[in-house]
Amino acid sequence: xxxxxxxxxxxxxxxxxxxxxxxxxxxxxxxxxxxxxxxxxxxxxxxxxxxxxxxxxxxxxxxxxxxxxxxxxxxxxxxxxxxxxxxxxxxxxxxxxxxxxxxxxxxxxxxxxxxxxxxxxxxxxxxxxxxxxxxxxxxxxxxxxxxxxxxxxxxxxxxxxxxxxxxxxxxxxxxxxxxxxxxxxxxxxxxxxxxxxxxxxxxxxxxxxxxxxxxxxxxxxxxxxxxxxxxxxxxxxxxxxxxxxxxx
Amino acid sequence: xxxxxxxxxxxxxxxxxxxxxxxxxxxxxxxxxxxxxxxxxxxxxxxxxxxxxxxxxxxxxxxxxxxxxxxxxxxxxxxxxxxxxxxxxxxxxxxxxxxxxxxxxxxxxxxxxxxxxxxxxxxxxxxxxxxxxxxxxxxxxxxxxxxxxxxxxxxxxxxxxxxxxxxxxxxxxxxxxxxxxxxxxxxxxxxxxxxxxxxxxxxxxxxxxxxxxxxxxxxxxxxxxxxxxxxxxxxxxxxxxxxxxxxx
Numbered sequence: 001x002x003x004x005x006x007x008x009x010x011x012x013x014x015x016x017x018x019x020x021x022x023x024x025x026x027x028x029x030x031x032x033x034x035x036x037x038x039x040x041x042x043x044x045x046x047x048x049x050x051x052x053x054x055x056x057x058x059x060x061x062x063x064x065x066x067x068x069x070x071x072x073x074x075x076x077x078x079x080x081x082x083x084x085x086x087x088x089x090x091x092x093x094x095x096x097x098x099x100x101x102x103x104x105x106x107x108x109x110x111x112x113x114x115x116x117x118x119x120x121x122x123x124x125x126x127x128x129x130x131x132x133x134x135x136x137x138x139x140x141x142x143x144x145x146x147x148x149x150x151x152x153x154x155x156x157x158x159x160x161x162x163x164x165x166x167x168x169x170x171x172x173x174x175x176x177x178x179x180x181x182x183x184x185x186x187x188x189x190x191x192x193x194x195x196x197x198x199x200x201x202x203x204x205x206x207x208x209x210x211x212x213x214x215x216x217x218x219x220x221x222x223x224x225x226x227x228x229x230x231x232x233x234x235x236x237x238x239x240x241x242x243x244x245x246x247x248x
Numbered sequence: 249x250x251x252x253x254x255x256x257x258x259x260x261x262x263x264x265x266x267x268x269x270x271x272x273x274x275x276x277x278x279x280x281x282x283x284x285x286x287x288x289x290x291x292x293x294x295x296x297x298x299x300x301x302x303x304x305x306x307x308x309x310x311x312x313x314x315x316x317x318x319x320x321x322x323x324x325x326x327x328x329x330x331x332x333x334x335x336x337x338x339x340x341x342x343x344x345x346x347x348x349x350x351x352x353x354x355x356x357x358x359x360x361x362x363x364x365x366x367x368x369x370x371x372x373x374x375x376x377x378x379x380x381x382x383x384x385x386x387x388x389x390x391x392x393x394x395x396x397x398x399x400x401x402x403x404x405x406x407x408x409x410x411x412x413x414x415x416x417x418x419x420x421x422x423x424x425x426x427x428x429x430x431x432x433x434x435x436x437x438x439x440x441x442x443x444x445x446x447x448x449x450x451x452x453x454x455x456x457x458x459x460x461x462x463x464x465x466x467x468x469x470x471x472x473x474x475x476x477x478x479x480x481x482x483x484x485x486x487x488x489x490x491x492x493x494x495x496x
Contacts, residue, residue, distance in 0.1 A: 096478075140476075222496060226388045227348070231348065242426075245471075246472055
């Protein structure tokens with residue numbers, strides 16, 4: 001069944017007003033009509049069965065006939081802090097990490113990020129990424145929409161992390177693997193919060209690695225092959241949410 | 249250091265002839281010259297340090313100064329059988345599954361594959377995918393190039409699998425998770441071979457699921473969210489190679 005997003009402010013009691021873009025999809029593309037039932041979600045975790053009622057002042061409305069709290073959230077809250085990568089890579093990362101089950105996404109301007117996002121440009125990008133996250137939720141049946149945070153620099157990220165547990169993937173880490181962290185130091189992480197730090201295309205700079213280590217962030221390798229930035233994040237998030245979330 | 253592919257037939261004793269396209273990259277892009285050392289691999293698992301010598305009959309040649317067997321292969325041989333997906337998705341799947349550590353890739357024409365590949369068109373596609381696999385190896389420092397098999401239909405895939413262990417991801421599987429398979433029925437799989445079957449965009453048909461089950465192939469879910477075909481394969485391959493390979 002198709003799933004549609006409704007802003008929370010468009011739900012009044014049992015009546016919902018459907019966003020014009022979603023309404024267009026419902027009526028023109030799917031050719032659904034009055035009396036048909038669609039599934040809607042408002043991003044808060046709730047899921048609604050909505051019977052289409054018709055148009056009122058040009059807005060498609062519907063009646064909620066059933067509300068449920070759909071459990072599609074991992075028990076571990078995994079925050080992906082992604083060094084900003086070029087072109088469409090960030091789009092792919094946002095889309096796929098939402099499917100995999102990341103809780104929120106922090107786009108980070110790193111020393112080796114080629115793309116520099118500031119001011120209006122950064123804000124527009126974040127809006128675009130947020131809409132990709134929302135679309136991914138519709139598709140993967142997730143009712144809580146991960147938040148894409150405002151672009152921040154590496155220092156602000158470290159402040160944000162504070163003393164929360166965090167893993168930085170680092171291709172030159174030779175002592176500690178992600179696996180050994182998950183099986184040892186982080187084996188009590190389930191039900192908690194964890195930051196996963198992934199560098200941009202060129203990886204983290206040695207200054208960034210040192211600053212992270214000083215703060216107690218674990219550095220870890222992913223094994224003998226060198227993964228691209230967009231592959232590394234998705235592989236590591238899959239592994240972490242397999243071990244301590246609900247994936248697999 | 250940059251890594252270049254050399255066909256095994258271009259290695260004669262300690263002398264290697266470098267492919268014109270790779271030579272162009274070495275000389276024109278990287279501006280390397282006689283005396284410089286590059287790392288080459290021939291797809292067999294060997295890695296060579298090669299000192300550039302100069303041109304002979306128009307071909308760039310070099311001398312092997314060191315040979316090593318670089319271990320970047322997982323102990324579990326994981327074969328990805330991927331239902332052919334649309335557009336660039338297959339390219340992404342090939343590239344990323346090579347990085348993650350899949351051993352070979354079987355493109356499968358499924359009932360719900362929208363793209364129909366036969367004859368010349370299929371052969372050209374496989375050549376293209378094979379070159380993507382080779383490029384991915386250069387980038388991720390993998391010395392054994394995964395083979396992209398000729399396009400086959402689902403019945404031929406089942407014959408190919410025979411009685412080897414295999415997992416089919418199936419979104420309607422409600423009993424068995426990938427995790428429970430890996431922790432129970434397949435817990436002795438390390439060092440062996442395993443097929444991972446991923447459907448195209450529309451998933452496997454019920455006939456395909458039944459045929460697979462009759463043959464003893466496990467069906468498994470990946471958890472509460474519905475992953476896109478390209479995400480599902482990469483997440484599942486990451487998890488399997490984390491559990492029984494060398495990833496993480």
